Amino acid sequence: xxxxxxxxxxxxxxxxxxxxxxxxxxxxxxxxxxxxxxxxxxxxxxxxxxxxxxxxxxxxxxxxxxxxxxxxxxxxxxxxxxxxxxxxxxxxxxxxxxxxxxxxxxxxxxxxxxxxxxxxxxxxxxxxxxxxxxxxxxxxxxxxxxxxxxxxxxxxxxxxxxxxxxxxxxxxxxxxxxxxxxxxxxxxxxxx
Amino acid sequence: xxxxxxxxxxxxxxxxxxxxxxxxxxxxxxxxxxxxxxxxxxxxxxxxxxxxxxxxxxxxxxxxxxxxxxxxxxxxxxxxxxxxxxxxxxxxxxxxxxxxxxxxxxxxxxxxxxxxxxxxxxxxxxxxxxxxxxxxxxxxxxxxxxxxxxxxxxxxxxxxxxxxxxxxxxxxxxxxxxxxxxxxxxxxxxxx
DNA sequence: AAAAAGTATTGATTTGGATCAAGGGAACGA
DNA sequence: TCGTTCCCTTGATCCAAATCAATACTTTTT
Numbered sequence: 001x002x003x004x005x006x007x008x009x010x011x012x013x014x015x016x017x018x019x020x021x022x023x024x025x026x027x028x029x030x031x032x033x034x035x036x037x038x039x040x041x042x043x044x045x046x047x048x049x050x051x052x053x054x055x056x057x058x059x060x061x062x063x064x065x066x067x068x069x070x071x072x073x074x075x076x077x078x079x080x081x082x083x084x085x086x087x088x089x090x091x092x093x094x095x096x097x098x099x100x101x102x103x104x105x106x107x108x109x110x111x112x113x114x115x116x117x118x119x120x121x122x123x124x125x126x127x128x129x130x131x132x133x134x135x136x137x138x139x140x141x142x143x144x145x146x147x148x149x150x151x152x153x154x155x156x157x158x159x160x161x162x163x164x165x166x167x168x169x170x171x172x173x174x175x176x177x178x179x180x181x182x183x184x185x186x187x188x189x190x191x192x
Numbered sequence: 193x194x195x196x197x198x199x200x201x202x203x204x205x206x207x208x209x210x211x212x213x214x215x216x217x218x219x220x221x222x223x224x225x226x227x228x229x230x231x232x233x234x235x236x237x238x239x240x241x242x243x244x245x246x247x248x249x250x251x252x253x254x255x256x257x258x259x260x261x262x263x264x265x266x267x268x269x270x271x272x273x274x275x276x277x278x279x280x281x282x283x284x285x286x287x288x289x290x291x292x293x294x295x296x297x298x299x300x301x302x303x304x305x306x307x308x309x310x311x312x313x314x315x316x317x318x319x320x321x322x323x324x325x326x327x328x329x330x331x332x333x334x335x336x337x338x339x340x341x342x343x344x345x346x347x348x349x350x351x352x353x354x355x356x357x358x359x360x361x362x363x364x365x366x367x368x369x370x371x372x373x374x375x376x377x378x379x380x381x382x383x384x
Numbered sequence: 385a386a387a388a389a390g391t392a393t394t395g396a397t398t399t400g401g402a403t404c405a406a407g408g409g410a411a412c413g414a
Numbered sequence: 415t416c417g418t419t420c421c422c423t424t425g426a427t428c429c430a431a432a433t434c435a436a437t438a439c440t441t442t443t444t
Contacts, residue, residue: 126318133325144368176336
C-alpha cells in the first residue's frame with residue numbers, strides 16, 4: 001500500500017525507518033472506484049492525493065459543458081487543486097478516477113506538520129513541484145507552438161503509459177483538440 | 193540594488209541581518225541593456241535571475257522563426273530556464289531584456305550552498321515555484337478553454353502592469369495569438 | 385536630422401480545426 | 415445476457431483565426 005510512495009520519496013531524499021513510520025501515520029489510504037470524485041469543483045481541496053495505483057484526472061468544465069483536462073496522474077504522481085488546498089478557497093478543478101485507484105491522502109494538517117518536523121518532506125515537495133513546473137512549461141510551449149500532429153506526438157513520446165490507459169477523447173482534451181480532430185490526426189499520422 | 197529581492201524574500205520567510213548579508217554575498221548584480229540576452233537557446237543556463245528593475249522575457253523560436261513567449265518577468269520575479277539550470281543541459285528558451293534591467297543572479301553553486309546552509313532559502317524557493325506552478329496551471333486552462341477575447345481579458349486582469357509596459361505583439365505571442373488577431377480582438381472589445 | 389527599425393492597424397483571402405450529425409462497435413452494469 | 419452507456423470514426427459544412435500584404439506612426443539609432 002505504501003510502496004510507490006516511499007519509492008518515489010526515497011528517490012529524492014533519504015528517510016530512516018522511524019521517519020518512514022512517522023510519515024505513514026500521517027497518510028490516509030483511500031480507494032476510489034472508477035468515475036468517483038476525489039474533489040468536486042466548488043468544494044475546498046482538503047488533501048493532496050498520492051497515487052499508489054490507478055489513474056486520475058483533474059479537469060474543469062467550461063460554460064458549454066466541455067471538460068478540459070489539465071492533469072493526469074498515474075502511479076507515483078501527486079494530484080490536487082493546489083491553489084484551493086493552500087488557500088482553502090473553492091476549487092476550480094474537479095478530480096476523479098479514470099480507473100479504480102488507491103490513494104494516499106495528505107491532509108492540510110499533515111502537510112503542515114510534515115513541513116514543520118521533517119526537512120526531507122519540504123525537499124520532497126520542492127523537488128516534486130519543480131518537476132511539475134518544468135513539465136508544465138513544456139506543455140505550454142507545445143500547446144502554443146506546434147501543430148496538432150506535433151502536440152499529439154509530443155504527448156505520446158512523453159507519456160506512453162497514459163496514452164495506453166486513458167480514452168482518446170481525454171487525451172484530445174489534454175492537448176486542446178476536439179475528439180474528432182484527434183481521430184483525424186491519428187489517421188493522417190498512421191499513413192506515414 | 194537589493195531592495196526588491198529582500199522585500200520579496202522576507203514576505204515569505206524571515207531573515208536576520210547576518211543572514212541577509214550572507215545571502216547578499218552570494219548574489220551577483222548584473223545590468224542588462226534592452227534586447228540584451230541573459231540566456232541564449234542552446235547555451236546552458238548557469239544562473240537564476242531575480243529582477244530588481246526592468247522587464248524580461250523567456251521565449252522559444254519555432255521553425256518558422258516565430259517567437260513564442262513563455263514567461264515575462266518584472267520587478268520581483270525570478271526568471272531562468274529551470275530545466276537547463278538544474279540539469280546543465282542546453283537551454284530550450286532564450287531570455288532577453290525588454291527594457292533595460294537590473295538583475296541579481298543566483299549561480300548554481302550559490303543556489304546549492306543556500307539550499308544547504310539556509311533553510312529559509314529552500315522555503316523561499318519552494319513557495320516561489322509553487323506560486324509559479326499555480327499561475328501556470330491557470331494559464332493552461334485559459335489557453336485551452338477560452339476564446340481569444342477571454343484570454344486577453346484574463347491577461348489584462350491578471351497582469352495589468354505587464355500589459356502597460358510590453359509591446360502588444362509580445363502579449364499576443366504569450367496568449368497564443370497572432371498580432372493581427374489581437375489587434376482585432378482589442379478593436380472588438382473596445383466597441384463594448 | 386535623417387535613416388532605420390520596430391509597432392500597430394486594417395483589408396482581402398485562405399484554411400485548418402470546430403461543429404453538427406450519424407453509425408458501428410466495445411465495454412460496462414443491472 | 416441484454417440494454418445502456420461510452421467511445422471512436424467518418425462525412426459535410428462552417429467559421430474564426432492565420433496568413434499575406436500594404437500603410438502609417440513611433441521610437442531608436444547614427
